Amino acid sequence: MVHCRICNIDVSTRRVLSQHVSKIHGLTFKQYVITYEFGGNPPVCVCGCKEEVGFYNGKFKRYAANGHHRKGVKESAETSQKKSVSIRHALARDPNHRIKRQASMKRRWKDDYPTMRAILQKNMDGYLLDPQRKEKWSSHISRSVSETLLKGEVGWCMGTYFHPGKSVRARNHFRSSYEHPHMSALDDDPFVLSWCYEPFSILYEWEDGTHRYHPDFLVIYSDGHHELQEVGALNVKQLPQNLAKFEAARRFCEGLENTTFVLITEQDHPEWVKP
DSSP: OEEOTTTOOEESSHHHHHHHHHHHHOOOHHHHHHHHHSTTOOOBOTTTTOOBOOEETTEEOSSSSTTTTTTSSOOOHHHHHHHHHHHHHHHHHOTTHHHHHHHHHHHHHHHSHHHHHHHHHHHHHHHHTSHHHHHHHHHHHHHHHHHHHHTTOOSSOSEEEESOSSBSSSEEEEOSTTHHHHHHHHHHOTTEEEEEESOOOEEEEETTEEEEEOOSEEEEETTSOEEEEEESOHHHHTSHHHHHHHHHHHHHHHTSTTEEEEEEOTTTOGGGSOO
16 A cells, blocks of 8 residues: 555555656656655666756666766766777677667667756757757758658658549658548549649648648649638638748749639538537
8 A cells, every 4th residue: 555645545566656746746746756765855876977867757866877876977078089980890790780789789678768858858958059050950851751752652641532533642641630531532523634633732831831821622624724622620820930831832822824823611511610
């Protein structure tokens, strides 16, 4: 049995105690442990470095990070350089050395995930403090996501529309409950020659820089007219960033012949709204 030091009741396990503390007393289990088991003082690494330790699975770690149990201090630049040289020599002796190190790193993540995650986040925060690095990193992520979507590969989606009759792709991964019936309607429309889901990206400006917008549909009609269509809920499409996307899409269409931008919402198709 485990005793709650706030209301003096007994529960079966520390997991149940953490749920009790959260629901009844409005505290996280970490706050409870620090306050009532450590006298309000967060525990520190036993190696003597005075760094706070991670909290995992209802209890605090003994050491602040991997390596503290061996040395208790951060390695000097000279030691790190020696280690780098030793790794290169080890790779020359054993081609599988890198695989073994990767397996070791996976074990470290598994054994002390919160601490390793905190170290990674600290390194990334320091990396992204440089504005040029931040812009380059954001641009790389945006470009990678765009390439995935334009290839028709699955990023995130609500479902897949198979066996389209007039789509240029064999299957389309729709990302909205309104897009699925619209795909079916395009296939059934006798005036539609073909359509493509998320055909390309359009650059637009918003707050901190340039972003990429992927229109939902490019529809080609039998009379030669082209429509760039955006489908979704009206309240979502009226958000400021979305309005910036649509303005960029309209300017894009103005530079093309027989092409217009159209916003389609539940007001155009009330049957899309579930009762």
